Amino acid sequence: MSTQTVSSESLQDKRSESALVPDAKFMKQMNDEVKVNVNLCYQCRKCSAGCPMSADMDYTPVQLIHAIRLGLKELVLNSKTMWMCSSCQTCTTRCPQEVDIARIMDAAKIMAIAEGIKPPVSSVHTFNKAALRNIKWFGRMYELGLIGDLKMRTFEFFKDMGLGAKMFFKGKLKIVPSLSPLRTLTTWKIFSRVKKKERSS
Ligand code: SF4
Ligand code: SF4
Numbered sequence: 001m002s003t004q005t006v007s008s009e010s011l012q013d014k015r016s017e018s019a020l021v022p023d024a025k026f027m028k029q030m031n032d033e034v035k036v037n038v039n040l041c042y043q044c045r046k047c048s049a050g051c052p053m054s055a056d057m058d059y060t061p062v063q064l065i066h067a068i069r070l071g072l073k074e075l076v077l078n079s080k081t082m083w084m085c086s087s088c089q090t091c092t093t094r095c096p097q098e099v100d101i102a103r104i105m106d107a108a109k110i111m112a113i114a115e116g117i118k119p120p121v122s123s124v125h126t127f128n129k130a131a132l133r134n135i136k137w138f139g140r141m142y143e144l145g146l147i148g149d150l151k152m153r154t155f156e157f158f159k160d161m162g163l164g165a166k167m168f169f170k171g172k173l174k175i176v177p178s179l180s181p182l183r184t185l186t187t188w189k190i191f192s193r194v195k196k197k198e199r200s201s
Pocket of ligand 2: 053
């Protein structure tokens with residue numbers, strides 16, 4: 001649980017000065033993107049206190065919200081915080097001001113990719129890409145297919161082999177995917193709608 005003082009000074013400790021140049025439009029851009037008013041945050045830190053991933057983040061959720069309010073675009077978009085977020089929604093549920101922090105994390109990832117920033121936690125980005133491709137093709141998660149795809153992308157062929165074997169023998173990994181043309185078609189339509197939306201934004 002973090003009890004750090006959330007101030008621009010504590011943020012400054014962690015990043016170079018160039019990352020601390022405020023971008024006047026950033027907070028508005030973030031608010032428009034997620035339709036969440038970060039100015040409602042009064043820094044109570046309940047989000048960070050409940051976050052199961054905050055120890056692995058470079059900035060806790062409350063610090064990231066503070067950085068957004070300060071307009072520190074470069075710092076926020078280069079942070080690994082949103083890449084470590086597991087989208088568990090604990091922060092959003094705990095926030096007394098109903099600031100949807102989990103949604104902000106997703107938006108920060110989307111904005112960082114759109115700006116061409118290389119994700120600092122590349123394994124998370126690789127997993128996201130492989131998982132989305134898997135769902136697109138099978139209409140639902142096909143775990144063995146996902147493992148195969150990840151191995152091909154990362155070349156870590158022997159990583160977690162023991163864990164995989166345990167899951168297989170417990171019947172958690174199906175050799176053949178469950179196929180449904182209708183389900184796959186529906187999923188393709190969803191992906192195509194998202195693509196169109198991305199192009200028009
Ligand atoms: S829980 Fe909500 S109000 Fe409290 S610090 Fe986090 S975002 Fe701000
Ligand atoms: S959604 Fe992300 S930021 Fe929020 S509590 Fe869960 S891991 Fe932490």
